[in-house]
Amino acid sequence: MELKPRVLIVGGGAIGALFGWRLSQSDKVTVSIVCRSNYRQVKLHGYSMKSAQFGNQIYRPHRVFQSIEEAALDASYDYVIVALKALPNLYDSAERISMVVSPQTMIMVFQNGIGIEEPFVKRFPNNPLVSTVSFVSVKQEEHVKHGGFSMLAFGIHNKFIERDELIKANDKLEFISQVFIDQGVSSIIEADIQPYRWQKHILNGSTNPVSVICGGASCQEMVKNDYCRKLLEETMQEIFVLGKKVTGKAFPGTDGIVDPQSAxxxxxxxxxxxxxxxxxxxxxxxxxxxxxxxxxPIMLADKHGVDVPHMKALYAMVTMIEEGYSK
Known part of the structure; x- marks a missing residue:
């Protein structure tokens, strides 16, 4: 009997839980997950999922591991989904997953931000790498709370791999994309994923740092304040200009976001x-x-000669805030 493709999710937070849950509803794959701080809770009780789109359910992954080393002893994996926080100043996400990557593994990076792919390309030059952009509202508290919409945009990042291998990689990506679609997650595959990554960054690169500096405001509270909304829109404008300069393309306009005001x-x-x-x-x-x-993004702006004073100011301030944790 042919074995089902094995999926390992590395990172047991909200994103890993939500998309692991959707995949696990299919009988076409088996889904395991590596948790850290919440290992005991998930191992004993699973995830309590509350979703406006998919309903409420207790999600119990096929296997729950407390470390990469434990997961590596259990099986080889057809897909490794990286749902770790992207913190390159603290650790190398690519190195962290190295024990569970075989020559047959497709690596799918579900991380926020810009430039997240390069460590994986460097560490795994011969494995197909899928840069994944998730458009979703989900957070983990006592429950994993998800809104009424979920969309994934996929794109194979390292297209320089050998042609026959690229064909196999496209087939493999189409398979997992269809599994997501079958379980209610909107899914698209793009030849060039970077405009989608920059599209998401319009909100990520502005609301994230500004909310920290505002001392705890919600996104809605920030846009209701005239001064804060102006700061957000001017930061967004820098991202629009920079993203188009870097990619050479217009953004896809997901959620109708075509300029700072529509955002x-x-x-x-x-x-x-x-x-x-x-x-x-x-x-x-x-x-x-x-x-x-x-x-x-600031480094790319300097490389391409794009002025981003708001982003530079925000970076300076959030860096100071983080460095003040220990004081």
């Missing part, structure tokens, strides 16, 4: 308060994804 109108339309991941990390005195959200 802030979109935020206003969200019915429940949205608190950014960087804000939550800051409040818990955890490291923030400041490098992939701000530093990497």
């Amino acid at each position: 802030t109108q979109y935020i206003k339309s969200i019915p429940v308060p949205v608190y950014t991941s960087m804000l939550v990390d800051s409040q818990c005195k955890r490291p923030m994804e400041r490098d992939v959200i701000l530093k990497n």
